[in-house]
Amino acid sequence: MPIRLHDSLTRSLRELKPAQPDGVFRFYNCGPTVYAAAHIGNFRTFIINDVLRRLLELEFGLGKVKHVRNLTDVDDRTIGQAKAEQRPLAEITKKWTAHFHADCTALNCLPPHAEPTATGYIKEQVSMIEVLIEQGNAYRAADGSVYFKVSSFADYGKLSRVKERELQATDTVADSDHKDSVSGFALWKAHKPAEDGDVKWPGPRGAAEGRPGWHIECSAMSKAILGDTIDLHTGGVDLLFPHHENEIAQSQCCNGTTFANHWYHSEHLLVDGTTMSKSKGNYYTLGDLTAKGYSAMAVRYALLMGHPRKQLNFTLDSLHAAESALERLRKIAQQFMAKCACTETEFSTYKHPSGIDDWSIFGLSYDALRDDLNTPMALGWLFEWANKFDFSDQDKPYRYEFEIAALSRLMFAFGFDLFVQTEKAQTPAAITALADKRWAAKQAKDFAGADALRKELAAAGWSMLDGKDGYTLEPRKR
RNA sequence: GGUGCGGUAGCCAAGUGGUAAGGCCGAGCUCUGCAAAAGCUCUAUUCGGCGGUUCGAUUCCGCCCCGCACCUCCA
Numbered sequence: 136m137p138i139r140l141h142d143s144l145t146r147s148l149r150e151l152k153p154a155q156p157d158g159v160f161r162f163y164n165c166g167p168t169v170y171a172a173a174h175i176g177n178f179r180t181f182i183i184n185d186v187l188r189r190l191l192e193l194e195f196g197l198g199k200v201k202h203v204r205n206l207t208d209v210d211d212r213t214i215g216q217a218k219a220e221q222r223p224l225a226e227i228t229k230k231w232t233a234h235f236h237a238d239c240t241a242l243n244c245l246p247p248h249a250e251p252t253a254t255g256y257i258k259e260q261v262s263m264i265e266v267l268i269e270q271g272n273a274y275r276a277a278d279g280s281v282y283f284k285v286s287s288f289a290d291y292g293k294l295s296r297v298k299e300r301e302l303q304a305t306d307t308v309a310d311s312d313h314k315d316s317v318s319g320f321a322l323w324k325a326h327k328p329a330e331d332g333d334v335k336w337p338g339p340r341g342a343a344e345g346r347p348g349w350h351i352e353c354s355a356m357s358k359a360i361l362g363d364t365i366d367l368h369t370g371g372v373d374l375l376f377p378h379h380e381n382e383i384a385q386s387q388c389c390n391g392t393t394f395a396n397h398w399y400h401s402e403h404l405l406v407d408g409t410t411m412s413k414s415k416g417n418y419y420t421l422g423d424l425t426a427k428g429y430s431a432m433a434v435r436y437a438l439l440m441g442h443p444r445k446q447l448n449f450t451l452d453s454l455h456a457a458e459s460a461l462e463r464l465r466k467i468a469q470q471f472m473a474k475c476a477c478t479e480t481e482f483s484t485y486k487h488p489s490g491i492d493d494w495s496i497f498g499l500s501y502d503a504l505r506d507d508l509n510t511p512m513a514l515g516w517l518f519e520w521a522n523k524f525d526f527s528d529q530d531k532p533y534r535y536e537f538e539i540a541a542l543s544r545l546m547f548a549f550g551f552d553l554f555v556q557t558e559k560a561q562t563p564a565a566i567t568a569l570a571d572k573r574w575a576a577k578q579a580k581d582f583a584g585a586d587a588l589r590k591e592l593a594a595a596g597w598s599m600l601d602g603k604d605g606y607t608l609e610p611r612k613r
Numbered sequence: 614g615g616u617g618c619g620g621u622a623g624c625c626a627a628g629u630g631g632u633a634a635g636g637c638c639g640a641g642c643u644c645u646g647c648a649a650a651a652g653c654u655c656u657a658u659u660c661g662g663c664g665g666u667u668c669g670a671u672u673c674c675g676c677c678c679c680g681c682a683c684c685u686c687c688a
Contacts, residue, residue: 165688173688180688211686296616297684320685349686371688372617378686402618403682410681440625440636446618446681453625456637463636466651503627511627515635522635582646589648600649607649 138194138505140187140367141444143375143398144294148507153195153366154396160191160200161361163395164247165353165370165378168207169231170216172420175449176404176411178242179438180371182550183401183508185244186439187369189548190504203360204247206232209254210349214334224334228252238421241431243550249360253352257336260347260355263389264322264339272388273322279343282319288384294398295376320381321348350381357382358390368395375400401443408448424454432555433458439510439549460514465553467521468542474526474535479554485543495534495541496520504548517545562608566597573599574606 137150153160164184167173173181184204191200207213208228217224239246253260264281267273272287285291325343326335335344357365363386370379379398386394403410406417424434437457441447472482494501497520503513524538525531546553573588592599592608600607 167688168686177688183688295683373683373687376616376683376685381685401688403688405681408680436636437625442627444618445626448625448681450625452637456625459638460636509627511625511636512634515627518635577646580646586647593648598649601645601647602650 136502136505138190139507140397140399141507143400149397151191151367151397153199154364155362155366158195158199160195160367161365162188162191162200162202162367162369163353163357163361163365164202164204164368165374166204166206166250167235168210168212169228169235170213171231172234172422173238174411175419175421175424175434175438176406177371178238178421178434179404179447180401181239181244182242182435182438183443183510184369185550186504186510186548187399187508188245188247189550190508193544193548194505201249201361202245202247203249203251203357205353205356206235206250206252207349207352208232208252209334209346214331217334218330218332224332225254228254238431241421241425242435243432243552243555245550251356251360253347253356256352256356256359257347259359260351261323261337261339263351263355263358263385264342264347266389267322267385268339268341270388272384274319275342276325279325279338280321280345281323281339281342283322283381283384284319285384288388290387291384292380294383295380297376297380320350320377322351322385324348350378351385353378354382354386354389354394357394358386363390363392363394365395367397367399369399369401372400372402402446404438405446405448407450419449427451429454429458430461430555432552433461435550436461440514442511443508461551461553463518464546464551468539468546468553470526471535471539471542475539477536477539482539482543482554483552485540493537493541494544495537496524497538497541497545500545501541501548510549513545513549562597566592566595566608569595570597570599570606570608577601 137152139148140151141147142149151160155161164181167177167181181204184202188200188202191202206228209224213224213228217227220227236246264273267283268275268281271284273281273283275281323338323342324345324347325338326345331346334346336346338344357368368379368382383394405411406419407415409415409417411418421431421434425431433454434457437449437454438447440453440457468482471477472479497517499520500513500516503509503516506512521542569588569592573585573592576582576584576588589599597608600609
């Protein structure tokens with residue numbers, strides 16, 4: 136069964152396969168703008184793309200997938216943030232890039248094979264713009280900015296189906312604030328000292344110094360790293376128009392060939408049934424959630440609970456459900472591991488994409504993933520089969536290794552690291568003292584005293600879990 | 614107004630022209646000094662509303678109601 140994925144261009148499910156003879160699947164995913172902490176909505180998209188990349192590696196093999204995700208480090212927002220903080224642009228973008236990487240690591244997202252920055256590819260962007268000017272697809276405005284002439288590209292609107300929109304406006308861009316207009320969008324923005332400070336580069340021939348427009352960076356970096364035609368280009372739905380529409384226009388006019396063979400867009404995350412916004416108090420970053428005591432892995436799980444092409448309603452309750460479900464998954468894995476004395480490390484080593492085709496009882500789950508990345512269905516099958524698996528079957532021991540290898544690979548596809556070593560909060564000495572006291576009381580069969588101490592611990596925010604030979608303490612959740 | 618996506622149990626969420634996956638929560642039982650953990654069991658005569666097509670619709674069609682998103686620099 137091949138991997139099939141929805142294609143926004145044809146609005147149908149299409150098989151994913153590398154077009155180039157070298158068999159390498161080329162895949163570009165629009166990345167974040169590094170001017171603040173990314174929110175969990177952003178991460179939904181990146182996690183979905185991470186699952187896709189893992190799936191492709193499982194399918195085509197390691198080294199047969201080239202995943203590129205850019206960092207937008209120069210645009211209105213990054214410049215605005217630098218200005219607001221009165222710091223150099225590079226300092227701001229460096230800081231938030233590091234923050235983004237830390238979040239990605241915590242969420243167990245594999246680093247892309249290349250992570251280009253817009254400022255690292257100014258030359259490439261400038262040359263593309265020059266080609267577009269020479270060919271008559273772009274023109275210089277009076278202030279030295281350069282705009283793409285939408286009317287010069289017949290296929291404009293094909294992706295977003297907005298062709299019939301009122302595109303009949305003039306070819307002259309008269310807007311004074313340098314925003315895109317109906318007939319064109321900015322490829323190059325002339326330097327404006329008051330807004331841009333010292334952020335500027337030499338422009339395309341005949342244009343002023345300034346900085347690139349937003350859309351051109353992806354076209355240039357995709358071309359530079361992956362070539363003129365790529366296998367897949369992805370992003371959130373909001374990028375469908377104008378960003379991706381404009382990328383197609385620029386790239387195809389410049390390169391004279393198809394830009395991307397396949398387009399995929401994941402839907403947005405809703406929080407409490409509505410758009411996330413700071414004023415509604417439902418705006419979460421990963422840090423906000425981990426500060427509440429949730430694990431990053433649970434956040435990842437929660438973001439995969441819904442179909443990627445459907446809006447997903449994220450709530451603190453659903454995150455709690457994710458935390459429990461993940462714990463359940465861990466128990467399931469341990470049941471299999473116990474049967475064949477597999478260690479956590481060994482479980483992890485099974486993760487290597489191996490081309491093994493035996494998916495054992497997890498085949499349906501894996502198939503669901505391959506069928507348009509249906510993560511909720513895959514999770515459903517996973518639990519369904521794990522639940523009905525008979526662990527008491529004595530004739531089965533030799534089979535457990537297949538089960539466990541399959542489960543391990545499935546966990547790799549989802550990107551669930553079941554055995555991450557999480558930093559346990561340090562238990563205050565006073566709490567330990569109380570717990571010791573209670574344990575002693577319990578051993579002495581002073582149950583009334585033990586209960587009183589349990590209550591005291593609870594009041595202090597700790598749960599005491601009694602074991603056979605001792606106790607463990609953990610912070611009370613919620 | 615244009616374009617697109619949805620409305621399925623207390624919550625989250627799959628799915629199919631043939632009679633509703635899964636997770637969470639909750640309940641009961643076993644276990645347990647208590648608590649936790651673990652195990653077992655149970656939890657939608659019904660899929661926003663009204664019509665239509667059909668032997669049969671939650672699934673197809675029409676209309677209506679409601680929600681969300683995009684419509685020039687938001688993943």
